[in-house]
Amino acid sequence: MTVDLWTAAAAVVLALVQLGLASGFAKRVTGRAWSVGPRDHPIELTGLAGRLDRAFRNLMETFPLFVALVVIAHVAGKANVWTAVGAQVYFWSRVLYVPAYASGVPRLRTAIWQIGMIGLVVIMVQLFR
Numbered sequence: 817m818t819v820d821l822w823t824a825a826a827a828v829v830l831a832l833v834q835l836g837l838a839s840g841f842a843k844r845v846t847g848r849a850w851s852v853g854p855r856d857h858p859i860e861l862t863g864l865a866g867r868l869d870r871a872f873r874n875l876m877e878t879f880p881l882f883v884a885l886v887v888i889a890h891v892a893g894k895a896n897v898w899t900a901v902g903a904q905v906y907f908w909s910r911v912l913y914v915p916a917y918a919s920g921v922p923r924l925r926t927a928i929w930q931i932g933m934i935g936l937v938v939i940m941v942q943l944f945r
Contacts, residue, residue: 844865902940906936
């Protein structure tokens with residue numbers, strides 16, 4: 817497998833880890849009864865639980881774009897060193913995004929998010945070369 821595809825697989829692992837963190841911390845706030853119940857009444861998660869939930873949701877907004885770009889690059893025969901670099905930039909920015917968001921440090925998560933978007937653009941540029 818290429819670096820791009822390994823990075824996509826690693827991003828799936830990251831998503832599972834983030835889901836586990838978000839779910840675990842949410843359960844601490846909502847309690848077991850709400851967690852296993854029908855969830856008819858939404859609960860707003862605050863503090864660390866809310867930040868981890870929002871970080872995971874943000875990953876889910878960009879992850880399909882990342883996977884699509886990596887797959888398109890491979891199917892089109894455009895995968896190269898730059899798509900690998902773009903994939904790595906995206907992945908490592910997403911790894912750093914979790915503690916940055918969880919810590920609540922202003923502007924840090926936004927800067928890291930923007931770096932991840934640059935990784936996606938690097939991959940996308942290769943599709944049009």
